Amino acid sequence: MSGFNKVVANYDEALDGLTNDMTLIVGGFGLCGIPEGLIAKIKDLGVHGLTCVSNNAGVDGFGLGLLLEDKQIRKMIASYVGENALFEQQLLSGELEVELTPQGTLAEKMRAGGAGIPAFFTPAGYGTPIAEGKEAREFNGKMHILEESITGEFALVKAWKADTMGNLVYRKTAMNFNPMAATAGKITIAEVEEIVEAGELDPNHIHTPGIYVNRVIKGTFEKRIEQLTLKK
Amino acid sequence: MSGFNKVVANYDEALDGLTNDMTLIVGGFGLCGIPEGLIAKIKDLGVHGLTCVSNNAGVDGFGLGLLLEDKQIRKMIASYVGENALFEQQLLSGELEVELTPQGTLAEKMRAGGAGIPAFFTPAGYGTPIAEGKEAREFNGKMHILEESITGEFALVKAWKADTMGNLVYRKTAMNFNPMAATAGKITIAEVEEIVEAGELDPNHIHTPGIYVNRVIKGTFEKRIEQLTLKK
Amino acid sequence: MALTREQLAQRVAQELRDGFYVNLGIGIPTLVANYVPKGMDVMLQSENGLLGMGEFPTEETVDPDLINAGKQTVTTVTGASYFSSADSFAMIRGGNVDLTVLGAFEVDQSGNIASWMIPGKLIKGMGGAMDLVASAQNIVVTMTHANKKGESKLLKECTLPLTGAGCIKKIVSDLAYIEIHDGKFHLVERAPGVSVEEIISKTAGELVVPDNVPEMRF
């Protein structure tokens, strides 16, 4: 299956073609299920002017927080940010632009972007600052606003397992935004914990079919925990 | 888990509350993955004036075709119909109304209905009779039409396995429209091949979470094949 | 006496019913899980993609791939399922969550809620709150009746940017249980030992007070 072998040998190959000013759709919720190695490599590559679409922006020194250190991110589209000091600094100094988007709307914008749906109506945000400048319309007696979908030049996702053909399986809540991100990138790169042979994943339980995935790389993951909370 | 035990004892209980003139969202593609027993029971119950939303309308004597025999269906919303003589007769005599909908739009209308998205733009059908009376708008240099979502009083789905809490797993292409149908019904009834204890299905691979499913019934299935095609 | 955080959670827990699917926000709402009445089962939904959230893990069972919407490590209960954030909010917007509990800075008598942004302060974002309040049929807001300066948080009209418009019908504050309809607050119960006068004095919006205002029962 030469034409369908998506496995790449290293991070350079994985991120080949990434240049300044591109839009990246990045999976993960907080620090859970983020493509750690791909993000670290983008720091090394030094590309800048990036627009990052991701629910959160990492923390100081980890996740997307890494890309703030050298001011590689020009704009964040996210639902919840500011878990780190650098983010706040750059936001206040105007070096970083933020477009806050309700979490469900953000998830749906990625899903719609991947699904060829350019816009949809949602009730979320009607009557709030989020609705400013957006078309509002009543359906079934309730007000909704029109939201446009999001796509990017690259999507960076983290999966548990991939087969060589790019079929992906996520694990527990590390799934989060990854399945939609995988569909919304022109080039989708999956960083995974394990690569198996094609045919080893149950066809009935593949979360992201390989058609969406262009490159697969085996990563090593720290899996840092943001809020370790134990039973008392 | 008394509050979450969705298993019902018989088809009467499964279809309790179904009355004339209701809208039913019905899973299945052709005769594959259809809730055979629930449909047969609706024939027995004799309710009429039904609007059925389903990709197809069965064949003579099987699937939704059964409900045509006593003229129980007033309107079909489907993408492909007319695989049976009764359907044609009733359509030509004006006893049956049909709203033809592109297959992907139909799937997305059900998904949107279940997802609280009242309307979305799609390119499918622009410039065709389907677009008549619908708003058209350009996004990204391409024309799209606005389609509204669909929900129903009842959704009838067929799954492979359910646990007692209503978590569902489908099998192969018998999945088809069932996952969206399951979300689009006010009351969703799953007819399944096997009921297992809660906890037996892998939480990572549940296709339809139990929150969408109100009633589960174990069915027996003929699984009639519409186009048996064997290797020559 | 004004309710404690635990009592607030206990009073909110009285809104639970057997078989409810429930989404609990961060803070006091999270505590509600500790007061599910005996003999009653509820399933907790966490909007990052989990239905069937359990208690916090031990050091042995902690799993970085298993967190809740507050990014805390959690466990699951029997019958749990994982799904994407898009599917999670489809579930929420689709009206499948039976009860949603969240905090607020302000609520007004039209049912508007402000809970995510204080102009001039750093804005961290709304997370899933806007989707939750715009979608849920049954929302309980739990908060202190007045802020630390003694200013009412139950207003004629919210002063802060909204999280959602006309969506709040029930408030459990540390002083009272209040319902909102017909563009007014309606006093239904008072916290044990709290006078109707105190509630009136700390409610800036229009408050309808019936002749008899029973105390909350725990």
Add this chain to the structure above:
Amino acid sequence: MALTREQLAQRVAQELRDGFYVNLGIGIPTLVANYVPKGMDVMLQSENGLLGMGEFPTEETVDPDLINAGKQTVTTVTGASYFSSADSFAMIRGGNVDLTVLGAFEVDQSGNIASWMIPGKLIKGMGGAMDLVASAQNIVVTMTHANKKGESKLLKECTLPLTGAGCIKKIVSDLAYIEIHDGKFHLVERAPGVSVEEIISKTAGELVVPDNVPEMRF
């Protein structure tokens, strides 16, 4: 000589590339799967919810839960996956299918296609055709150049209700391979032994004919 059904499929198969995800319509398009060039791998998408469709089953392997969009029993290849019809059309509308092959009643020089409805005849529905033609970047229409009465099916303007507007760029007919751009048909190849004159005479729409029109090679 006009191409046979098998030759039509063979010519269309020349549009395949290694690693292509392909959706084949019912009829002649289905036959394309039999002519995938040696050393090339393609994955077939079936819009009911299957990526990685294989050949027809034997009596031993037939499974009523495994059918294609034409409702025929099929098998799967290594690396296949199943998904819902909504996810399937998300895949299609999202532009992820590299090549879509389908039949038509009529195509016109603006790239419009009519393939689902003949007024006065019983209308069975469009199935997934409208989604496919509106979404795919790379569509090949394969059909006979003229109908049984000898009337051209390559028109100035479609007479039948459309399946999609301005979406067709390539036609493999039994007489020729034709491209559509700038509002005109462009003759690129002719079927072996078919004269340019015959193609011109059977093309009702505006046809641009270059000096040299090579024969198709098989």
